[in-house]
Amino acid sequence: MLEIQSLRKTYDGHGRRVEALADITLSVGAGQFVCVVGPSGCGKTTLLRCLGGLLRPTSGEVRVAGATVSGPPDGLAIVFQEYGRSLMPWLRVADNVELPLKAKAIDRAERRRLVAEALSAVGLADAGRAYPWQLSGGMQQRVAIARAIAFGPRVLLMDEPFAAVDAQTRADLEDLVRRVWQDTGVTLLFVTHDIDEAVYLGERVVILSSSPTRVLEDLPIDLPSSRDQLATRSDARFVELRSHVYARIQEAKGAAARV
Numbered sequence: 592m593l594e595i596q597s598l599r600k601t602y603d604g605h606g607r608r609v610e611a612l613a614d615i616t617l618s619v620g621a622g623q624f625v626c627v628v629g630p631s632g633c634g635k636t637t638l639l640r641c642l643g644g645l646l647r648p649t650s651g652e653v654r655v656a657g658a659t660v661s662g663p664p665d666g667l668a669i670v671f672q673e674y675g676r677s678l679m680p681w682l683r684v685a686d687n688v689e690l691p692l693k694a695k696a697i698d699r700a701e702r703r704r705l706v707a708e709a710l711s712a713v714g715l716a717d718a719g720r721a722y723p724w725q726l727s728g729g730m731q732q733r734v735a736i737a738r739a740i741a742f743g744p745r746v747l748l749m750d751e752p753f754a755a756v757d758a759q760t761r762a763d764l765e766d767l768v769r770r771v772w773q774d775t776g777v778t779l780l781f782v783t784h785d786i787d788e789a790v791y792l793g794e795r796v797v798i799l800s801s802s803p804t805r806v807l808e809d810l811p812i813d814l815p816s817s818r819d820q821l822a823t824r825s826d827a828r829f830v831e832l833r834s835h836v837y838a839r840i841q842e843a844k845g846a847a848a849r850v
């Protein structure tokens with residue numbers, strides 16, 4: 592479903608040249624849940640932006656569902672970290688969730704049904720008439736997730752979506768995303784700097800190197816598909832996998848420091 596071939600992205604400007612991505616090759620099959628981790632500043636957001644058609648690669652190719660990405664692809668939704676900036680403060684919650692649906696050829700009754708279903712899936716069935724600023728940060732992020740679900744994407748990209756919420760809310764949102772993935776069969780690429788989160792959520796964890804950024808390792812997560820915040824995180828295999836990812840990232844940071 593997602594094909595990234597020899598992707599390179601260099602930013603040029605104001606006398607500063609940054610090679611954000613050196614050479615990334617990666618593919619994600621339909622319905623897979625892949626997490627991407629890497630040292631700070633290694634280009635995780637740049638990678639998602641190239642996939643979402645928001646940035647043009649310097650070279651290489653990105654394909655979504657077989658088509659080369661040259662602008663935002665059909666059937667692709669993105670959830671960003673800054674929920675505060677991604678929701679329209681002057682629109683009620685239900686209208687925020689409905690907004691992207693207006694671009695689709697579906698009638699108002701069906702749109703309303705999809706909105707109600709998505710809000711109920713994220714536990715906000717009774718918040719439709721509230722304004723985003725009347726909700727807590729975790730609730731606002733759930734609205735952003737509801738908006739993505741209601742749209743019915745084939746591909747969902749998430750860029751550190753839970754970085755700004757408290758630990759308890761974060762755990763609830765992680766389980767919510769696993770549930771949405773299992774219920775909808777959406778292809779999910781989830782960027783995070785949190786190693787535990789990546790191992791807990793994904794079927795694979797792709798570890799990126801420091802700049803110049805490449806794929807250091809594509810690690811299958813052989814944990815049972817039913818995950819639980821307490822049982823999974825104390826499982827010996829979970830501890831082994833997270834230690835492995837941690838060691839690889841430390842190694843990458845060490846290699847970068849020696850350059």
Ligand SMILES: Nc1ncnc2c1ncn2[C@@H]1O[C@H](COP(=O)(O)OP(=O)(O)OP(=O)(O)O)[C@@H](O)[C@H]1O
Nearest residue numbers: 602603609611630631632633634635636637638784
């Ligand atoms: N618009 C831009 N113009 C110039 N340089 C940029 C731009 N966006 C990102 N960069 C640079 O590209 C590199 C990768 O940035 P990016 O935000 O993709 O990394 P990241 O892995 O998501 O970072 P973090 O883990 O801190 O969120 C950084 O060195 C950053 O300074």
